[in-house]
Amino acid sequence: GENVEQHPSTLSVQEGDSAVIKCTYSDSASNYFPWYKQELGKRPQLIIDIRSNVGEKKDQRIAVTLNKTAKHFSLHITETQPEDSAVYFCAASWSGFKTIFGAGTRLFVKA
Amino acid sequence: GAVVSQHPSWVICKSGTSVKIECRSLDFQATTMFWYRQFPKQSLMLMATSNEGSKATYEQGVEKDKFLINHASLTLSTLTVTSAHPEDSSFYICSARGPGLAGVHYEQFFGPGTRLTVL
Numbered sequence: 001g002e003n004v005e006q007h008p009s010t011l012s013v014q015e016g017d018s019a020v021i022k023c024t025y026s027d028s029a030s031n032y033f034p035w036y037k038q039e040l041g042k043r044p045q046l047i048i049d050i051r052s053n054v055g056e057k058k059d060q061r062i063a064v065t066l067n068k069t070a071k072h073f074s075l076h077i078t079e080t081q082p083e084d085s086a087v088y089f090c091a092a093s094w095s096g097f098k099t100i101f102g103a104g105t106r107l108f109v110k111a
Numbered sequence: 112g113a114v115v116s117q118h119p120s121w122v123i124c125k126s127g128t129s130v131k132i133e134c135r136s137l138d139f140q141a142t143t144m145f146w147y148r149q150f151p152k153q154s155l156m157l158m159a160t161s162n163e164g165s166k167a168t169y170e171q172g173v174e175k176d177k178f179l180i181n182h183a184s185l186t187l188s189t190l191t192v193t194s195a196h197p198e199d200s201s202f203y204i205c206s207a208r209g210p211g212l213a214g215v216h217y218e219q220f221f222g223p224g225t226r227l228t229v230l
Contacts, residue, residue, distance in 0.1 A: 001171065032217040043204060043221040044155065051217070089154060096208050096217035099145070101154045 002027040004092050006102025013080050014110050021075045021105045023090035030092040033066060033073050034099075037086045044089060048075070080109045114138055115207050117222030124195055125230055132190045132225045134205030140185035141207035145219065146178075149202040161188045195229045202226050 003026045013019050025033075031052040036044035050057045050064045050073065057064050061080075066073040073092075077084060087106050093099040114137040124130050134144055142163050147155040159169045159180050167180035179191040188207075192199055203226075206219040 034218070041202075041224075041226075043223050045221075046218060049218065093217070096219060097143070097160065099157060099219065101156075103154050 002030075002092075002098070002100050004090060004100045004102040006090050006105060008105060009103065010106045010108070012108040012110065015080060015082060017080055019075075019077045019080050019084070019107055019109075021088055021090065021107075023073050023075075023092075023102050025071050025073070025092035025100070027092065027094070027100070028071070029094050032093045032096055033064070034091050034093075035062075035064060035075050036089045036091065036101075038089060038104075039086050047088075077107075080107075082109050082111050085109045113218075113220045115141075115205065115220045115222040117205055117225055119225060120223060121226040121228075123228045123230065126196050127194055129191055129193045130195055130227060132192075132203055132205075132227075134188045134190070134207070134222050136186045136207040136220070139207075141188075142185065143208045144182060144188040145206045145208070146180060146188075146190050147204045147206070149204060149224075151202075155204065158190075192227065195227070197229045200227055200229045 005024045034049035037047045038044045048062050048064050050066050061078045063076040087104045089104050090102040091099050116135045118133045144161045146158045149155045158173045159167045161167045161180050161182040163182045169175045182188040202224050204224040205222040
């Protein structure tokens with residue numbers, strides 16, 4: 001079946017450094033790739049998304065890249081801050097349907 | 112805009128009882144809602160896709176007779192966990208996807224989740 005692999009499972013960085021999370025998807029029909037931030041016991045929050053007709057998207061300190069040929073997409077957070085500490089999930093879907101989530105990356109930003 | 116509520120936020124029940132969870136889109140019409148389950152320190156797992164006025168589509172491995180989904184209106188979907196057992200204890204999260212929201216056709220709006228504990 002469809003699958004999304006996410007790495008690393010845990011990431012610890014110093015405040016101000018960059019963090020990169022990588023995902024690979026299996027379903028070539030996927031055309032929408034959202035990234036979510038989830039704090040303990042709370043709902044996932046969309047932080048950025050990208051569609052398959054775009055290779056890169058940036059929103060302030062957050063950027064996402066997509067390589068459709070390789071079925072890879074990545075999240076880049078620059079100038080990390082302690083409040084960025086959370087669990088981040090990548091996901092792949094077809095037009096917002098059948099969303100498959102990655103296993104999650106627990107990000108720790110040390111002050 | 113695009114607010115989704117869920118009720119209750121937490122529930123504790125005895126084994127064998129049924130529990131109903133409501134998911135509402137407060138300020139938009141949701142033609143499609145999704146139900147997810149999340150175990151501690153794990154990812155979200157899609158259980159079913161609920162379309163207004165039609166039967167839900169369940170993911171492989173999810174028992175449709177145990178997890179009853181009803182989407183009777185464009186703003187309300189319900190998930191009923193029937194004959195709940197301790198292994199059903201989990202965090203259940205709904206999301207809604209609506210048409211006509213300019214620029215966000217693919218985005219899902221998540222409810223706050225319901226923590227179910229079955230004793």
